[in-house]
Amino acid sequence: MATTVKMHEAKTHLSSLVARAVGGEEIVIARGDKAQVRLVPVEPKPKRVFGSMKGQFAVPDSFFDPLPEDELRRWEGG
Incomplete structure (x- = not known):
C-alpha cells in the first residue's frame, strides 16, 4: 500500500521521502486530495x-x- 503525502509535506521532508522510496516504499505526492505523482x-x-x-x-560503400x-553547402550552413 502506498503512503500518500501532501505537496507541502513532501517539500518539507523530501530527503526522507526519497530515502523511503529508494528503500522500496511507494510514495505518492498529492495536491489537495488528488494524487499527482509517484516517487x-x-x-x-x-x-x-x-x-x-x-x-x-x-x-x-556509398556511405x-x-x-x-x-x-555539402547545406551541411556547412550555406
Whole structure:
C-alpha cells in the first residue's frame, strides 16, 4: 500500500521521502486530495556491450562517397 503525502509535506521532508522510496516504499505526492505523482527510484542503466550490434546492419560503400556540392553547402550552413 502506498503512503500518500501532501505537496507541502513532501517539500518539507523530501530527503526522507526519497530515502523511503529508494528503500522500496511507494510514495505518492498529492495536491489537495488528488494524487499527482509517484516517487520511485531510478533504475540503473545496463552496462553497454561493445559490438553488441555486430551483424545487425551493413553500411554500404556509398556511405563514404563525397557529398554532392549543394548538400555539402547545406551541411556547412550555406
